[in-house]
Amino acid sequence: MKQPEEVQLSREDGEALLERIEQKVLSPEDRRVLVKVLTFYFWLLFALREAKLSLKRVKALVFGEKPKPPAAGGTSSGEGAGETGAPISISPEVSSTPAPSPAEQKPPPPGPGRQGADVYRAAQTGACRHEAVAVGERCPACGRGTLYQLPPGVELRLDGNALLSAVRYEVEKLRCSACGQIFTASVPTAAGTEKYTSRARAVLALARYYLGLPWHRREGFPAVVGVPVADATQWEQGELVGDCTYPIFKWLEKEAAQGEVIYQDDTRGRVLALIAENRKAQAQAQAQGKAKTSERTGMSTTALMVQVGERQICLYYTGRRHAGENLERLLTKREPGRDNPLVMSDALSSNNAGEANLIRCHCLAQGRRKFAEIAEAFPSESAMVVNALKLGYEQDEEARRQQLSAAERLAYHQTYSAPVFTTLKTWLEEQTTQRWVEPNSSLGKAMAYLLDHWETLTQVLKVPGAPLDNNVAERALKLAIRQRKNSLFSATEPSAYIASILTSVIAPCVQAGGNVLEYLVAVQDHRHEVFANPGAWLPWNYPAALVPS
Numbered sequence: 126m127k128q129p130e131e132v133q134l135s136r137e138d139g140e141a142l143l144e145r146i147e148q149k150v151l152s153p154e155d156r157r158v159l160v161k162v163l164t165f166y167f168w169l170l171f172a173l174r175e176a177k178l179s180l181k182r183v184k185a186l187v188f189g190e191k192p193k194p195p196a197a198g199g200t201s202s203g204e205g206a207g208e209t210g211a212p213i214s215i216s217p218e219v220s221s222t223p224a225p226s227p228a229e230q231k232p233p234p235p236g237p238g239r240q241g242a243d244v245y246r247a248a249q250t251g252a253c254r255h256e257a258v259a260v261g262e263r264c265p266a267c268g269r270g271t272l273y274q275l276p277p278g279v280e281l282r283l284d285g286n287a288l289l290s291a292v293r294y295e296v297e298k299l300r301c302s303a304c305g306q307i308f309t310a311s312v313p314t315a316a317g318t319e320k321y322t323s324r325a326r327a328v329l330a331l332a333r334y335y336l337g338l339p340w341h342r343r344e345g346f347p348a349v350v351g352v353p354v355a356d357a358t359q360w361e362q363g364e365l366v367g368d369c370t371y372p373i374f375k376w377l378e379k380e381a382a383q384g385e386v387i388y389q390d391d392t393r394g395r396v397l398a399l400i401a402e403n404r405k406a407q408a409q410a411q412a413q414g415k416a417k418t419s420e421r422t423g424m425s426t427t428a429l430m431v432q433v434g435e436r437q438i439c440l441y442y443t444g445r446r447h448a449g450e451n452l453e454r455l456l457t458k459r460e461p462g463r464d465n466p467l468v469m470s471d472a473l474s475s476n477n478a479g480e481a482n483l484i485r486c487h488c489l490a491q492g493r494r495k496f497a498e499i500a501e502a503f504p505s506e507s508a509m510v511v512n513a514l515k516l517g518y519e520q521d522e523e524a525r526r527q528q529l530s531a532a533e534r535l536a537y538h539q540t541y542s543a544p545v546f547t548t549l550k551t552w553l554e555e556q557t558t559q560r561w562v563e564p565n566s567s568l569g570k571a572m573a574y575l576l577d578h579w580e581t582l583t584q585v586l587k588v589p590g591a592p593l594d595n596n597v598a599e600r601a602l603k604l605a606i607r608q609r610k611n612s613l614f615s616a617t618e619p620s621a622y623i624a625s626i627l628t629s630v631i632a633p634c635v636q637a638g639g640n641v642l643e644y645l646v647a648v649q650d651h652r653h654e655v656f657a658n659p660g661a662w663l664p665w666n667y668p669a670a671l672v673p674s
Contacts, residue, residue, distance in 0.1 A: 128172075129164045154198040162548035242279040247640055253280075262474035279639040287350040288332060288343065289325055292316070319364050327645035329359050330366040335604070335641070360620070367623040369649045372659035374626045377633070381438040382458035384431035386467045386590060387483075388475055388598035392606055394426040395614035396443065396621050426609070427451045428601040436665065439601045439632040443621040453478035469592045473579050487581040489514060490594035495571040503568045506556075511576070513549040517542045521585070521593055538585050546583055550576070604632060634664035647671060 134142075142158065145151055224428075241587045255432045257265070266272040281403065297310040332338045340356035347354050381387075403422040410418040426443045429452060442451045448470065456466075456479065469486040472475035493514045500507040520541045524534045553572050575582065584591035615621035634641045644664055648655055654670065655662045661670045 129159060129168050132158070132161045132165050134158065134162070231394055242281055244280065247643070248281070264625035287352060288328060289347045289352045289354060291352045294388045323646045323649035324642070326362040326366050326649060327642050330363045330645060331641060333359075333363055333612070334608065334624055335631050335635075337608040339612040362625070363517055364623055366645055366649060367626045369652050369655060370626055370630045370645070372656050373648065373662055374629050376659040376663065377438050377629060378440060378455060379458055380433055380436075381431040381440055382455050383460060383463060384433040384438070385464075386432040386469065386592060387452065387454050388592070388595055388601070389427065389431040389468065389470045390595060390602055391425045391427050391448045391473075391475065392602050393609070394424040394443045394605075394621070395609065396424055396616075396618060397614050398617045399424055399445065400614075421445055423447075426602070426605045428598050428605060429455060430574070430598045430601045430674060437597075437633065437636055439629060439636070441605055441625045441628045441632070443605075443615065443625055444618060447475040449474075449478040452476075467584070467588065467591055469595050469598070471595060472574070472581075482540065484584065484588055484591075485581050486584040486588075486591050487578045488595035489517070489582050490596060492571075492575045492578070492582055495574055499567045499571060501620075506562075506568055509552065510549065510571075513545050516545050517585075518593065535585075535589045539595065543586050546586065550579060601632065604628060630664065637665040639664055 142155060145155060180574070244451045260272055260274050262272050264272060265604070294312050294316065296312065299308040300306065300460050301308075329343070332343055333340065339359055343359055344354065344356040363522055383473075403418075406418040406420050410416075416619065424443070424445060425447050426441060427446070427448045429440045429442075429448070431438045431440070442457070446454075452468065465483050467486055468478070468483045473487050493511060496503075496507040496510045500511070517538075520538060521534075529537060553576055557564065557569070557572055557576065562572060564570075564573065585593055608624070608628070615624055631641055631645075634644050644667060647667060648662060651662070651670070658670075
């Protein structure tokens with residue numbers, strides 16, 4: 126079906142048409158409008174059934190194109206049409222970020238071209254030599270010049286391997302015809318003494334706790350390439366990697382407890398053993414005549430991203446405890462006498478953790494998101510807030526580009542961001558106190574969120590090093606969300622703890638730019654040294670421990 130002509134029918138015209146239909150007094154023009162409406166209706170159903178329209182396009186067809194928001198210095202309207210509120214004015218002389226000179230402009234982002242040879246850090250290197258000529262010989266082409274050395278060219282060849290591979294050694298056996306003694310040949314030394322090598326276990330751990338592949342899927346893939354390994358066996362081998370990395374995880378906890386800035390966030394988690402406990406507790410509550418159990422039934426995965434000097438440590442926990450409780454347990458390991466850490470989160474009460482011993486910051490992006498969600502219903506008011514907050518982010522990006530220290534960044538925001546935020550707060554307060562906005566509307570609730578948490582949302586104006594938002598923790602949670610979407614759940618609390626250990630060790634190794642596979646192999650091969658001194662086997666310093674003293 127071809128797209129029919131769009132029907133332009135106002136609400137008043139539509140109500141009048143309905144009234145004429147009920148009175149059975151349709152004019153020829155009414156019949157033409159009804160034909161257009163029915164044709165458009167059937168075309169829309171066909172397009173939706175055949176998945177030829179996006180939801181955004183459907184909204185534009187049905188409700189019209191979204192109006193463009195006015196500029197930040199425009200006039201705000203109130204809750205209803207025709208009502209006007211006090212305008213918010215953002216003076217470019219006071220609030221705008223100084224424009225960088227052309228020489229200081231940011232370079233364009235790299236294009237989607239091929240990877241250079243330098244990015245293949247784990248590639249083996251092989252030297253290719255000339256067989257017919259050598260350095261210092263006469264040129265075979267012209268016979269006059271002498272050959273000299275140039276920088277070598279680079280050619281890459283990529284190969285493929287199965288998740289697991291196996292080598293079968295057929296060991297020769299000889300028996301004496303007289304005494305019956307059996308002589309068995311030995312396996313090559315390079316084969317090792319264990320059936321599963323440390324590299325095989327590291328591959329299994331990465332597939333589960335980085336790629337998020339479930340055990341049953343990883344049982345099927347090796348089987349189709351001729352190396353069948355049961356999922357239970359793979360779990361046992363992955364558990365051995367978790368055992369080797371356990372001291373490193375505890376050391377990372379100790380280091381993270383001394384951090385200056387902590388980002389925290391939660392996402393939903395699933396542990397089958399805890400789900401079974403919930404069902405049992407619910408059955409007991411119903412047997413006692415209660416509607417539901419009073420015990421906690423929720424499960425969550427917490428990510429704590431901690432800035433410690435120049436390093437970032439990311440810790441994961443899955444279980445009954447929420448982010449606030451996990452943070453409170455971590456801070457019990459903080460050395461006395463240290464300054465209170467900056468803690469960034471959203472405004473949920475489950476994130477609270479001994480607030481007297483920390484400096485709480487709330488995510489400004491959450492406040493901005495509330496206005497972005499209602500931009501269609503309140504375009505002018507949303508644009509006011511979004512554009513004002515955008516200036517704050519632009520100024521923070523400029524401070525980062527200039528590589529300002531924490532104190533210099535604070536002074537920069539107090540100079541350029543404070544006037545913007547002060548003007549925004551004055552406007553928000555005027556909108557609410559003058560009743561230009563209905564308090565229980567979505568716009569009123571979004572404004573109330575900003576005003577209720579204004580002090581913690583704008584710590585960047587008062588505390589050196591205070592972050593603007595919690596995007597760091599939200600990005601860190603993607604690793605746990607990937608595991609949940611692919612693998613769905615952990616079977617027991619111990620398996621969830623193993624997942625937390627390995628994910629917490631893999632994540633900082635990825636951030637440090639190291640070879641995670643080689644790191645997990647090294648930790649297993651030097652298990653005794655790791656347990657004796659885990660601080661020397663962290664993802665960013667372990668190569669020094671590999672060098673013999």
